[in-house]
Amino acid sequence: MTQFTTVQAEEFERILGFFESSSLIRTELTSNYSDTVIDRTLSILDELVSIDNLLKESLETSFVQESRGSKLSYRSHVAHLKSEGTRLLIELGRLLRVGVNYNKYLPNKKCNPTAAYW
Structure with missing residues (x-):
């Protein structure tokens, strides 16, 4: 069993949308996790960085892009990236047992109403 560092x-x-530090959430995040959970959460972090970079790139170049010989529209490409980001955030929240308080990929929707009770 391993723990995450404070950093x-x-x-x-921050990623899961807990902008005010909560001792309950911090306690949960610094508890012991299996090596499998640690590895997967760090992998999710890398994937989220990639998605953020792709979103930034697609916003800078809002024209039709080619993907495997077929064309994707800007709107569907961004929607796919946001959907994948949401999926990864939910998985991360479940792995860490704290849920998602704010989803930056779907900013107008509540993610985890139970998180407010902590």
């Missing part, structure tokens, strides 16, 4: 716990808080 990693703060990063998870």
